[in-house]
Amino acid sequence: MSVAITEAPSQDQLDRLRDQGDRPEWVGALPLAELEAKGRAVVKRAGKQVALFVTRAGVRAIANRCPHEGYPLSEGTLAEPSGAGTGDACTLTCNWHNWKFDLETGSVVGGGDAVRVFPVEIRDGMIRIDVADPPPHERIARALAALREGFQRPERDRMARDLARIEAAGGDLKVAVAAAVEWTSEHLEYGTSHAYAAMPDWLALADGTTDPVDRLACVVETVGHINDDTLRQPAWPYPPGTRAWDEDGFVAAVEAEDEHAAVQLVRGGLRRGGFATVGRGLCRAALMHYQDFGHSAIYVEKTREAVERLGEHAPVEALVLALVRSLVTARREDLIPEFKAYRPARDAWTGRGAAKTKPADFCRASVAKCLERAVAASGSIDRLYDALLEAASWQLVRADPLYATRARQTISQNVGRLDFSHAITFANAGRRMAGRYGELWPDVLLQLACFLGRNGGFVDPGYDGQQWRVDDVDGFLVDAAANVMDHGQAEYIVTAHFAKMVCAVREEVAAAPNAAWVPALVAALNRFLNEPFRRILTRRIAHQARETIKGE
Ligand code: FES
Structure with missing residues (x-):
């Protein structure tokens, strides 16, 4: 939210911000006359670099570091809409790589991540900006939404930034990994791939390091791989419905390559007692044949470990249904002459x-x-x-x-x-x-x-x-x-x-x-x-x- 040059935020607006959990933290930025003389300026307040611009719609304040590679947006090119009046948005172009931002909302017009905007008010000739951070849950939700949007493209650096934002807001990166599984499980035509199977290993490596850079690197690897394996793939929805768990019936359904029955049965098992109920049946189904050059067994064990490592965040059904599909579609190599x-x-x-x-x-x-x-x-x-x-x-x-x-x-x-x-x-x-x-x-x-x-x-x-x-x-x-x-x-x-x-x-x-x-x-x-x-x-x-x- 930004406020026109002559207006301060109304009491109603401030109350609404408080209701949402925000605590406005207004700080003086610059005398209005000084900014009007310069056209733009950068101030440092509460540890943040803020770029201020005078536009026809009023004073606008955004984070000075471009969300792409951190170059200063204060050096950008401002484009006012032709014939604009008060309240019209204008666009700022970061000239390093030509990303364009809507100065009103911070949303990106061309490029990747959005930029943060700061609310502005003018009091007694002084520009004041609200530098309060949004509440953590809001920052995490925003970064997760951006990560989801970024899944349209294979951009490892963008994923890393959104994951870093989740972590900076105090979020658990396992939430992002779990979300990535939820978003993609139906997009795996043959079910579980190495992207899911390597995930618990990356999480184990992340858990084993105290270096925050390495921890993030591990999560970027697994989220990036999940994205890579499902990018631009259509959805192959899993069959609906549930049947009472029957371990022998499940193994037989996998053997018959009957995804419909296998999925319904495993859902019944998960609802009855979670992964522990279906674990042995999955192992048996994976080892019924020498199959998929051992991948079936590896995938079952890694799915179990993924459920454990993701803990309360684990998208158990999404993981297990993908696993079941991979078992149903596995190649049975013991049926070829070599074996x-x-x-x-x-x-x-x-x-x-x-x-x-x-x-x-x-x-x-x-x-x-x-x-x-x-x-x-x-x-x-x-x-x-x-x-x-x-x-x-x-x-x-x-x-x-x-x-x-x-x-x-x-x-x-x-x-x-x-x-x-x-x-x-x-x-x-x-x-x-x-x-x-x-x-x-x-x-x-x-x-x-x-x-x-x-x-x-x-x-x-x-x-x-x-x-x-x-x-x-x-x-x-x-x-x-x-x-x-x-x-x-x-x-x-x-x-x-x-x-x-x-x-x-x-x-x-x-x-x-x-x-x-x-x-x-x-x-x-x-x-x-x-x-x-x-x-x-x-x-x-x-x-x-x-x-x-x-x-x-
Ligand atoms: S640093 Fe701004 S667009 Fe690349």
């Missing part, structure tokens, strides 16, 4: 296999051999898990970069570092799931064996893995967590995997600090984070496109 040994191995699992396994049994063996050896060792779950995790670490340390970079190869040879890292993040998710529901261990271990059998063909045993050795494990993990938000990567999907791997390795080491696999696992993380890698291989895409269409 056809999975189902017989699962059926052959007795839990009494007495073989003593070692990591080398799984490093370079086929899928069938890995499964056979896992079944033979089914009587010792801990030992088998240790062997599989160490083998997965060994493979990542020796992943052959040829397959990640070569253009002229078959699609089935497209095996890069993320294929190897998923064995480790799957192991982490699987261990935690089976820790709660022990009956899931066979599925977790055999599916981990599938990863190893598949990836074993894409390692270079002669590769010098020693270069990734880490001497100070604890120090390395602290540094990895501290540096992960300063990655220099353009793609959210890459940084999401950095965060996921850092958190997964940290958790595994914390759970078993003296395990034999710790050096290999930490070396794997070292290579994963620190070896540059290529992501977009257009020549490969072109080569494989030509091969694929041959003979059509």
